[in-house]
Amino acid sequence: MQDIENTEVVSESFGFKHVIYDRLIALHVSESTAEYLNMLGLLLVLLLVVFIIDFITRKLLVKAFNRFASVSKTNFDDLLVANKVPRNIAHIVPLLIAMEFTPTVFGDFPNFDGVIEKGLQVFAIVLILWIVRSVLNTLKDYLKTLPRLKDKPVDSYIQVFMIFAWVAGFMSAIAIITGTSLLSFLTALGAASAIIILVFKDTILGFVASIQVSINDMVRIGDWITFEKYGADGDVIEINLATVKVQNFDKTITTIPTYALISDSFKNWRGMTNSDGRRIKRALFIKQESIKYLSGHEVNKLQGIQLITSYLETRKEDINSYNTSNNIDKSLSINGRNLTNIGVFRKYIDAYLNQHSGVNKDMMIMARQLAPTTQGIPMEIYAFSSDKRWENYEYIMSDIFDHLIAALPYFDLEIFELPSGSSFKGNI
Structure with missing residues (x-):
């Protein structure tokens, strides 16, 4: 009888953490079994309480964030909800409760208590990393909505910050x-x-x-x-x-x-x-044998091309005046000053580009002759389209070269082209 009274006194001194243990001892269960069953019972109670508190906290916090986001003018809080920041923060409260009552649950098993406490501390680090990642992802999504940061x-x-955070968390967990x-x-x-x-x-x-x-x-x-x-x-x-x-x-x-x-x-x-335009830089390869001096009759004929009419009139007067004043023998075209078909064509290109609606007139416009090659004389067009969009740029450039290739015969010029099988049919 005295032993039973002493046992009751000792049981009462343990308080709440031995409430199940006391009942089991009263039912004549062995102390070892009572300790394990007491620990399992308290653990189940703690897990149930933690689960309920986590559920309630998560619902309340998410609801509060959603309500605040619905009336807020900024979309930052909406992004916080989308990236599950409130859900992750809600886990803090049940985690603190678990850490607080773990020593009570495992009071009779110090080895278990130490392992569980370390596990909860590691989980706390992981939870912090989850929260940091959610906030950083929210910040990333928000910054991408700002025009100056798109x-x-x-x-x-964000990845740099996360790497530092994960490294710090990993080292803390290992420690x-x-x-x-x-x-x-x-x-x-x-x-x-x-x-x-x-x-x-x-x-x-x-x-x-x-x-x-x-x-x-x-x-x-x-x-x-x-x-x-x-x-x-x-x-x-x-x-x-x-x-x-x-x-x-x-x-x-x-x-x-x-x-x-x-x-x-x-x-x-x-x-x-x-920039204000997209560069056009392409050349036409002129057959060298088609290049020649222009006779007076040919110059008069080219004056019918309106873009170069005034140019030819002025150049013809200047050339005739020079040749006359210097008594140039024009029985040979090479003597004195003369116009060439390729030179007049180059001037025509320049005039055509300057009146083309797709060419930016405020940027460089130039038609230049490059060094002769085995494929002929390159006549390069260097200009800038006013529309930089790829499709429109290609259309403008094609339109320019369509016209110039079709204009070559008017200047008695030929474009170089490698011979094909059809080139030799007439010789068979």
């Missing part, structure tokens, strides 16, 4: 699991830095390259770039820490390592896009 590599900045201080863990980590650098080489290169690309403003989202080494020719649609994605004009996607933008050469067409 073409900036926001993804790279908790091993029971060492964070400083001691970092000291040991420094000894393995060579291996870490080798393993994370691409990530480190991408990180450095991403910073350089951003600081030097080398590439923006939306830029048209040409990267022959990787077969990329299209618009940049994504820039992140490791890769740059380019959507080619055939709608395929080319992925380029970010550090390749620093180590290799590529072409960025942003300068053309931001």
Whole structure:
């Protein structure tokens, strides 16, 4: 009888954490079994309470955020809800409750208590990382809605922050699991830095390259770039820490390592896009044997071409005046000053470009003769289209050269063309 009274006194001293244990002892269950059943019972109660509190907290917090987002003028809070920030924050309350009451549940099993407490601390680190990731993703989505930041590599900045966060979280978790201080863990980590650098080489290169690309403003989202080494020719649609994605004009996607933008050469067409026109630089190859001096009759005939009428009248007067004043023998065309069909054609090109509606008159317009080649004399057109859109640019350039190729016979000029099988049919 005395033993039973002593047992009741001891049981009451343990308080709430032995409430199940006391009942089991009263039912003559062994102490060992009572301790385990007491621990399991309290654990189930704790898990149930944590689950209910987590459910209620999550519902209340999400509802509050949704209501606030519906009346707010900014879309930042909408993005917070979309990226599950309230849901992740709601897990903090049940986690704190679990950490608070874990010693009560596992009071009779200190070994279990230590393991569970470390597990909860590691989960707390993971939860913090989830919250940080959700907030950073929200910030990323919000910054992309700002016009001045749409073409900036926001993804790279967010990934850099997340890498630092995950590294810090990973080291903290290892320090908790091993029971060492964070400083001691970092000291040991420094000894393995060579291996870490080798393993994370691409990530480190991408990180450095991403910073350089951003600081030097080398590439923006939306830029048209040409990267022959990787077969990329299209618009940049994504820039992140490791890769740059380019959507080619055939709608395929080319992925380029970010550090390749620093180590290799590529072409960025942003300068053309931001300018007032897109360059037209193409040549007609004139057969050399079709080039000749123009006789007076031929010059009079070309005066019927309205774009060069005034030019020919002025040039004819100047040439005749020079030849007369210098007693030039014009029995040979080579003597004195003369007009050539290719020279008049070059002047016609210049006049035609200056009146073409698709050519930007405020930028350079030039028709120039390049060095002779085995394919003839290149007559290059150098100008800028007023419309930079690809389809319209090609139409303008084709329209110009359609006209000039059709105009060549009026100047008794021929365009060079390699002979084909039909070229020899008349000789068979």
